[in-house]
Amino acid sequence: MGRERDHLYITVPNLFRCPISMDVMRSPVSLCTGITYDRASIQHWLESGHDTCPATMQILQSKDVIPNLTLRRLINLWAQSRGPSSPASSPCLSSQHLASLVQFLRNENETEKFSQNIVHSLSKTADFARVGEENRRFVANFDGFVSAIVGILNREGVEIEVLESVIKVLDSILPQSGVNEQLSRFIAKSNGNYLASIRLVLQKGSLSSKNESVKVLDSIALDAESKRLIAEKEGLLSVLNNLLSLETCQDLYGAVFSCLASLSVNRSIKAELVRFGLVRVVTSTLLNPDTSTTLAEKCLKLLSTVATCAEGRSAISGEEKCAGAVAERLMKVSRGATEDGVAVLWSVCCMLGDKRARESVAGGNVVAKVLLVMQSGYGEGHFVRRMCGDLVKVLSVGLGLGLRYDTKTIHIMPC
Structure with a gap:
């Protein structure tokens, strides 16, 4: 032992x-x-x-x-x-151990009676799976294991500690191919208890359990139907949004932002997130000097998603410092995130035609940044270059700059 x-x-x-x-x-x-x-x-x-x-x-x-x-x-x-042994070289959990665990999990009476034993055994299994790919494969592919632990989520009245340990195991084996597909199928066929159990962990679990739960939700949002099912589960979007006001962990913020961006598959969902005040939270996060580059990139992704609906554009426009915060991050994040930022600025400065947004970015050298985006080959597929061209046009007029540009060659020249 x-x-x-x-x-x-x-x-x-x-x-x-x-x-x-x-x-x-x-x-x-x-x-x-x-x-x-x-x-x-x-x-x-x-x-x-x-x-x-x-x-x-x-x-x-x-x-x-x-x-x-x-x-x-x-x-x-x-x-x-x-020493000579590698941490992932030999399995620490035998087939007999997992077989016994699966049988134990399927017995509802025993699971409720021996909850502490379940918590210990599942936590031990999660730690084992996190050691490496070989261990994850061993656990995730064991006959009946995934269905047995997910079955716990479908029960009513399960203690929060047990639910947390189940989430911990699921998070540990998510990288294994096919696990998220299995989870998504289980949830699609359920009566809603799966999502209700995850919501309970999001509300009452530890910080690490909340983070793991958000990642589990994000991983099972594989298609439009599963995303709609999660987003329309009563109170789930509100709970995710509440995490942003109750916690201060950047890892959790990043997981929530990614999940919300993934779930925003239609206008009603985006509008609901806007009503929750999400744009204000994202803006505050972008303005925070301690915000990591990775988290800033997720902020820009979420803003570009909600900016595709009228409510989102209005909220971004109404948040005084939002456009400026986005402009400040251009070229300081990854290529994809920079393109997300350009899309946000285009949405409010060009599509919405918001004069305040144009003025808020005027002092941030944003025209030079947009020109650099164009000349650096971003968005070679078309749309980003077009948006950059529109931005240069409206912002240079506002700043009193005389610029002309050729959208085919993207060479920028003073008039």
Whole structure:
């Protein structure tokens, strides 16, 4: 038992984990973006047809990889200090253990009677699954395991600690292919208890459980129907929004922003989020100097989503510092996020024609930034370049600048 616990609770430095597989890197290599991955994982990513950095989603100017020899030496030294056994080399949970757990979970009477045993066993399973890809595969693919733990969410009156431990396991195995599809199918066929249980954890769970619950929701929002089902579940959007006023964790904010952007599949949902005051919260987050680049990118994504409806554009226009906050972030975030920011500014400055929004960005050197976006090859697919051209036109008029531009060549010249 002692040996099993040593394997289960070993701490692996995050720096040593591959951002794709979450396993300890065997051959760390760096992309041109500066992000390091395990060679096997990033090669599989690139060979699958992707041309972006998985962590930042920036378009790769080069797909060449450079061995990170310093990090490799550090990993080797750390591995030697742990002894000959790798943390993910041999399973700590046997098939017999999971078989017993599945049987126990399916027995409703025993589950309610021995809730503390369930919490301990599921937490142990989640810790095991988080060690690496091999462990996640072992747990997620075990016959009947996913349906058994998800079945707990479909019951009424389950203790919050048990629900939290179930969410913890689901979050730990989400990276395993096919898990989110299974969850989405279960929820689509349910009477609503699944989502009600997740909502309860969002309301009464610990901070980590809330964060995990939001990520579970986001992962199962796979298509328009599942997104609509989640968004229209009574009170769920309100609960997600309330997390932004009750908590201050950037990780949680990022998870909520991503989930809300994913769920905003129609005008009514976007309008409801606007009524909740979401634009004000996002603006405040963008203005906060402590906001990370990753969180700022999620803010811009959510704003660009709600800006596609009239209520969203009006709210952005009505939030005095919103347009300025967006303009300030241009070119300081990833390519995709910069394009989201351009879309937000275009929506209020051009489509809505808001004079106040134009004035709020006038002092932020935004015209120069928009010109740089155009000349840097952003949005080569059409729309972003067109929006940039419109922005240059309306903003340069407001600033008294004489500019003419050719939208085909995107060369900008003073008149």
